[in-house]
Amino acid sequence: MSNHTAITLSHISKVYANGTVALQDLNLSIPEAQFVSLVGASGCGKSTVLRLIAGLGKVSSGNIDWGIPQAARKLAFVFQDAALMPWATVRENIRLPLKLVGVPKQDAQNLVQQALALVGLTNFADSYPRQLSGGMKMRVSIARALVTQPNILLMDEPFGALDEITRSKLNSDLLDLWQKYHWTVVFVTHNIYEAVYLSNRVLVMGTNPGRVVADIAIDVPYPRDEEFRTSVLYNEYCRKVSRCLAEAIN
Incomplete structure (x- = not known):
């Protein structure tokens, strides 16, 4: 994994025209070729973060800085619905x-x-x-x-509507492709188990307003397989993310 930073979000706030504060003072740095997942309750601003990175909306305050020159930057977005x-x-x-x-x-x-x-x-x-x-x-x-x-792949709950068997297969296929092509991936999901399996880091977001409340490194080498999915270590990471998510909601 590269030590160069791909994307830095500094003190990002997003307030919609109706006064809704979607994000407030959100800070996030993502190295090149890292797989980062955002988890959090509905309405915490996960999808808003992706859209701001993609340039599909404007920040109300703060800065998005790129470590990849614009000429070399190629973004792709995979939405929830095909x-x-x-x-x-x-x-x-x-x-x-x-x-x-x-x-x-x-x-x-x-x-x-x-x-x-x-x-x-x-x-x-x-x-x-x-x-x-x-x-x-x-x-x-x-x-x-x-x-x-692309060299940056933004994915907004792409597997959320699929059955668990299909979802598990696509998770593994996605990891195979990521390891081959070394994209920088920002992946939004509600599924803690999916986030832990896929990611270098899982970022837990709190609500009212949306912000990052925990940054959990999943210190497990790739490739990952079914043995990891059934391991004690995997379950420990899932419990850790779950605890942070519960604290963020309460």
Whole structure:
């Protein structure tokens, strides 16, 4: 893992027009190639943090500083809902972000093929969303993000609607890809077990207003597997995050 900082959020506050204070004095530093998860109760500002990093909203006060030069910075966002175009094939759904920025069709098709292979959907390139399971639709959504070849991946509860078996499989697949490509990942989840399994660090957020109240390092080497998921150490980390979350809510 790099010692260089990718993203620094300093004294970030976000107040909406109706007066709602979503975030107040939030501080966060994320090194390059680190996998960081944000956990917290609904309404604590987790998704707001992602949107501010992505430039989908403006901070009310504070600063977001980048350790990666703008010319080299490539962000991708995976949302909670796969939000696929029902009339388009898997291939065309994945190609969409390239089409929007004018990548030539032949170049785009090569990138799409690579993205399909990464998520294991090569044989479903010409299928339509209605023909896919929930897990496969989310794979398409992830491929649509990866086709842009990002170095920063923002993920907002991408597996929240999936059954546990599918979710567990996609967690492992995501970790395999992260270890191969060394993205900087900021991952929002309500699931403590998922956060501990995936992350270098789990950040617990408090509410009213949203802020980071605990920063827990998961000091376990990768790759991680089912043996880790059933270990005493894994359960200890899950209990620690759970205690911090309970304190943040009370």
